[in-house]
Amino acid sequence: MGCCQSCFFKLPISDDNKNNRREQEQRWENHHPQQQQQQHVRTKHSSQSTNGTETTGGHGGGGGVPSFTEFSFTDLRAATNNFSPEFIVSESGEKAPNVVYKGRLQNQNISNNRSWIAVKKFTKLAWPDPKQFAEEAWGVGKLRHKRVANLIGYCCDGDERLLVAEYMPNDTLSKHLFHWENQTIEWAMRLRVALYITEALDYCSSEGRPLYHDLNAYRVLFDENGDPRLSCFGLMKNSMDGKSYSTNLAYTPPEYLRNGRVTPESVIFSFGTVLLDLLSGKHIPPSHALDMIRGKNILLLMDSHLEGNFSTEEATVVFDLASRCLQYDPGERPNTKDLVTTLAPLQNKPDVLSYVMLGIPKHEEAPPTPQHPLSPMGDACSRMDLTAIHQILVMTHYKDDEGTNELSFQEWTQQMKDMLEARKRGDVAFRDKDFKTAVECYSQVAMLQLRVVKPG
Template sequence: MGCCPSSFLTETHPEKQQNQQPPHHVHTHNHNHTQLHPPPSLTADLSATGGVPSFSEFSFSDLKAATNNFSSDFIVSESGEKAPNLVYKGRLPNRRWIAVKKFTKAAWPDPKQFVDEASGVGKLRHRRLANLIGYCCDGDERLLVAEYMPNDTLAKHLFHWENQTIEWAMRLRVAFSIAETLNYCSSEGRPLYHDLNAYRVLFDEEGDPRLSCFGLMKNSRDGKSYSTNLAYTPPEYLKNGRVTPESVIYSFGTVLLDLLSGKHIPPSHALDMIQGKANMLLMDSHLEGKFSKEEAAVVVNLASKCLQYEPRERPDTKELVTTLAPLQTKPEVPSYVMLGIPKHEEAPSTPQRPLSAMGEACSRTDLTAIHQILVATHYRDDEGTNELSFQEWTQQMRDMLEARKRGDYAFRDKDFKTAIENYSQFIDVGTMVSPTVFARRSLCYLLCDQPDPALRDAMQAQCVYPDWPTAFYMQSVALAKLDMQKDAADMLNEATALEEKRQRGGRGA
């Protein structure tokens, strides 16, 4: 979809970008249609921590809608066979971007255990944590919902950079930020972080480093906590398979090695270099000598302590913070400057293309004009969204179609409350799904001064038909009625772009 940026929160090693396009139509065959009910946190309830929503439960249908029905296009990382789960990007009705981690059905068989674990992580709030904002425990489904981080991972910037490598002061900032976050989590009774590595460190809109909250939960109730190469795994974990606070310190040491060298060096090899006083050979040649040798010596020494074989000989999180704090020498320089990425800019609020009749009506929030267009369009765009078997032409089916017909008469005659009642009867049966019915009911809600359900219906229309301009147009109007003008303008742009693409493809508007 055009509404999604190309980069998103990536959580584990193999990054997977699939190019398969979402289908134009979702075929439904005798499936119950689940409606979207956003949790309270979607519209309000922002905590004091920089506008982060408080932790809440999401229904599976919420997250299906946000991720375009878990489209393969929305997958942003796959963690492979050792920890089979996926991370998707998604967008909520209030336009907030999210990252959704979807576990396998067998990962957390006990729902209470999953909810308890997620709730514990959900209590944490820190400016350097990509915070957990919700979970879904719906039937067999187990999902986590976190803040969205748009500027890739430390691994990408450190190992796969295209424009410039990370400068020394920024590497020190990253190290200090991770240390601060681990210290905070430890002080809040969550000292265990599973498989800390450069893929778990993310960059937010301003380029500031954040630690993924997903590492604060295991990949399953009994699953392995490390998916990395054994050479980077804490030695005690290889013995007993248990993560301890000291194991997290060991993993922090491996991230310090990454920051020093710009490469993923096995700890044993790095320690040999350090003990052989070959510290400078450890340093990333791409820095071209632009770093303080004194500061580098401090970081090398700290990495060496973290990587000690005996867990009790490693420092605690407080020592990490106190060691790295004095090395923060450029606090006034924004992270995005140091990373060499563009400053986060608000998208333009005016449409960039000439508008169609529907676009014009939506830009003016002219509900009367939109009504005339939807009446004229009728059900032209519903072709192909349903495949019905002979057995489904039952009395129930006839009753459902009759309800839709009554809704259409009421809609045409501008009896919008009656139209809502009849369209709701049609939708609630669930044998057929109709994007046009959702769009019409959305407009009815708007004309009855109910923008929240109007927005939900417009999103449901998009779920059924992901590339349908009308679904985006109706979301734009609902957002405008909710006084979310910038989001309304963004959505209007997306609708216009889809309509143009459609016309170029030879289809009717």
């Protein structure tokens, strides 16, 4: 899931799309004035949790998570290079019913230059009612926590249904646990993963979102610092019809097989299977694992790659917790607070950074690109105003501005050559409708004009 370095223009929304969206919004306001007011409030405050304690979204000392918003389909199509297969990051690729892409937006609202996003594209008619989809998305979008890969937006254009979340660049727990190449996840990191995910589940439960669909190793993602986060996509169903479990879940809770309903206790059962994954390094049927735990054969269940590098006492506590999560009777399973209380004391390397334990390089944030005011030509190109561009070209004839610096003849000659080359590149780019390159070249010409003085 490494990030490519390409960047895309944010394409303008057509007048037809704008008119359609205005009509949809007006109909919504006419029929739901109270909910419209609530949505306005949520837009303003969506970067804050209701308890006000988690606003950074796990970005350390950096800025906060972008406010929840609605994206146009045009924006997301451009960000994902027209939903290119090369941008797919979901484990099942194009075979999955709902595909997840990475994308990049030119969006000044995304702090610290974090313009990478994850886009989940639902199948056609998965959510036929746009109002219901929007309401579900808003419900998840108000959540903000450093243990969650937060939802930052959605798209509801026509019959298109998409969710937009923070992008996690360091793969999934499934990849690190089952398909590792250089090193397996060390024991202390596995304990950290278990704790962080329970903290995410406990937060969601406290905020009135106790249901999580398809909780498994694919839903645990690693951010730029190597910290594990719970994907927000599992907080929404895959479709409006209520079918909550997909083929990604190897072992479904027994009560779901009986009545087809997901409950908070079902989430605890699924977390128990994740604990088994962390302990064993492989998929083990819960019934088989329970038999071995009861027979005191827990060492046979442990990942052989951890041999000699884990605490038997700590492993016993985690196995006991897993067995409680996997109880057939939902009422006998622990709640999320019990999970946190049990796992928190087991953390034995609190000062070691996650990316070190994962054995991945530290993510270095690229410095933000300096913002310089555009020249009149650059501004006209950025607005794609062909009339203004033509007028500037006719009026100026690329006349040099007066400067204040005296240069030698050689320096003046070289700068004139540079300016001529930049001008030529800008003209070629403009003819090819490569407006980004044209802006850069014409801005370079303008900067050189300010510096050049003809030698006396």
